[in-house]
Amino acid sequence: MAQLVATLASTHHPFYLRATTMPPEQQMPQAPEWKRKIEAYRETLERTKPDILVMIGSDHFHQIFLDNCPQFLIGKAPRYDATFYNEEREFGIPKYVLDGDEDMSGFMHQHLMDQDFDFAFSNELKIDHSIICPIITVRPDADLPVVPIYTNIFAPPLPSPRRFYNLGRAIRKAIDAYPSDKRVAAIGTGHLSLELGGPRQFMETGPDPEFDRQAIEWLRNGDIDAILANVDHESMAKSGNATHGFLNFILMLGVAGPEGADYVDNLDLFHTMEAYFTWYPKEAAA
Amino acid sequence: MSKYYVNKFLFTTDRDPEYLKRYTEDPRNFVATWEQSIGPRLNDAEMSTVNFFTPEERAALINHDYVALFEMGAHFFLNLTIFIGIYDEPYMEKSGPLAFQKEFAAKLQHWKGKEYPSVAT
Ligand SMILES: [Fe+2]
Numbered sequence: 001m002a003q004l005v006a007t008l009a010s011t012h013h014p015f016y017l018r019a020t021t022m023p024p025e026q027q028m029p030q031a032p033e034w035k036r037k038i039e040a041y042r043e044t045l046e047r048t049k050p051d052i053l054v055m056i057g058s059d060h061f062h063q064i065f066l067d068n069c070p071q072f073l074i075g076k077a078p079r080y081d082a083t084f085y086n087e088e089r090e091f092g093i094p095k096y097v098l099d100g101d102e103d104m105s106g107f108m109h110q111h112l113m114d115q116d117f118d119f120a121f122s123n124e125l126k127i128d129h130s131i132i133c134p135i136i137t138v139r140p141d142a143d144l145p146v147v148p149i150y151t152n153i154f155a156p157p158l159p160s161p162r163r164f165y166n167l168g169r170a171i172r173k174a175i176d177a178y179p180s181d182k183r184v185a186a187i188g189t190g191h192l193s194l195e196l197g198g199p200r201q202f203m204e205t206g207p208d209p210e211f212d213r214q215a216i217e218w219l220r221n222g223d224i225d226a227i228l229a230n231v232d233h234e235s236m237a238k239s240g241n242a243t244h245g246f247l248n249f250i251l252m253l254g255v256a257g258p259e260g261a262d263y264v265d266n267l268d269l270f271h272t273m274e275a276y277f278t279w280y281p282k283e284a285a286a
Numbered sequence: 287m288s289k290y291y292v293n294k295f296l297f298t299t300d301r302d303p304e305y306l307k308r309y310t311e312d313p314r315n316f317v318a319t320w321e322q323s324i325g326p327r328l329n330d331a332e333m334s335t336v337n338f339f340t341p342e343e344r345a346a347l348i349n350h351d352y353v354a355l356f357e358m359g360a361h362f363f364l365n366l367t368i369f370i371g372i373y374d375e376p377y378m379e380k381s382g383p384l385a386f387q388k389e390f391a392a393k394l395q396h397w398k399g400k401e402y403p404s405v406a407t
Contacts, residue, residue: 060363065297066290066407086300090370154363156406197352197362198402199394202387241362241402270384 002104002178005048005185007279009219009252010041011245012057012133012189013272014091030269037267037276038137044263044278045138045185052101053139053146054108054175056188056248056255057130058153062087063122069155070120072167074112075127075148076105082127082135093129093136101145104178108147111174117167134187151251153190153244161231164247165224168254175255188252191245192216192273198241202271207240212273216266219249219277222259252277289359290407291337295320295347296355296364300371310372314348353393359403366390 019028020035062084064070082096112119127148135142149171152158159167175184192215193208200207218227227250236243256279263278299305299320308316321344326333339347346354350372355365370386377386 061297061361062301066293084301085303086367086371089303090367090374155361156404197356197366197390199391199396199398201366201391202384203391237402 002052002175002180002182002184004172004175004255004281005050005183006045007252007256007281008041008045008134008138008185008187008277009249009256010134010137010189010276011191011272011274012130013269013274014087014093014129014133016133017094017136018092028270030267034267034269034274037265037274041263041265041276041278042138042140045187048185048280049183050144050185051182052104052184053144054104054149054171054184054186055131055134055146056149056151056171056186056251057128057134058151058190058245058248059128060130060154062128063126064150066155069152070150071152071159072117073120073122073125073150074105074109075100075125075146075150076102076109076121077123077125078102080125080127080146080148082132084126084128087129087132091129093132096127096132096135096142098127098135098142099145101147104145104180104182105147107178108149108171108174111177112167112170115170115173117170130189134189138187151248153247156233158233158244158247160233161247161250162228164251165228165254168251168256170254171251172255172257186252186255188248188255190248190252191242192249192275193239194242194245194272195240196242200240204270205268206272208238208243209268209273211239211243212266212275215246215249216264216273216275219253219275220261220264222253222256222261222279224250224253224258227253249277256281288337288339288343289405291325291339292343292347292355292358292360293364293407294325294337295339296360296368298324300364300368306368306371309368313350317344317347352390356394356397357403359405361405361407362402 195207267274
């Protein structure tokens, strides 16, 4: 059976590449620290020597729109183009082509269906920065095949936090059951408190620093009970209109299981708290 | 109210460099063209006949009025991204990084602490 070797959950900041590669005299003061933290985080993946990446993200109205809007979708294609024109324009993110793994995508799709997660699928999926940002940060060579999974964190009504957690658990089961000797890493991105297109956007901190601190502690401790007791769609909206990206962290905790994280780091950037978590399956670490 | 169609305008225009240029330079004409021949498109062969703007929606789009669009429940991500595409550079040259984004937030301050208009469609 395939072996899950690491679960990574982080924020995705589309300006990371631009912020850390522009001429040093134009860089923001935190750029060197940001780069150091990202490189340290990258090492938490590198040391596990993965063969395949199961990538969890959320399309930001790039391929998916309101005329046809799935809650959960899996990519099943031999290759994936990535980065849309408006992401190149706004964030300076380059285009990529990632290899897929049709066999694993197909297996995961069926396994998730068998677990009552009725996934939509796409045989021609162009990937956006929710999956390319973590490629840039933790696997910049973009040299591994991916199984992309998209969640809806954007177009209400959204699935519940519990559903996201249970989906994470189901993804974990599907990875564990995949008949292959491949080493699999699961990498998902989302947000802590975040405001976009509202009165609290682009402040000195994220819109709800208290939530950010709390959320980091919950994830550090793997405390899914506290998360499910305290976080719902309304509470996330109060913390910032785009805070629903936290649902992907909840999903990733489901992949890891309700355990303390093995690696935790964060960085308070203008307008948002960055956070980086890695869990190693206990049986693999032994 | 046709929130979906307003979002379709923002979505289709932001993702196409040529449309975005026309919407930047001559919004009134571009909105008219969009309503005639771009908005109704379902694919190369099919046209939809069911969606229309209200006069308020049309005016908000013509005026690049992101405050009105926010208040109508246009999706926050689309509403922000397209106007960053139009205004980020000129504001940056005049007033430095994030100047447009901060002005955008300032103009919405009266919503702070309140429940925002729903973006559900
Ligand atoms: Fe995002």
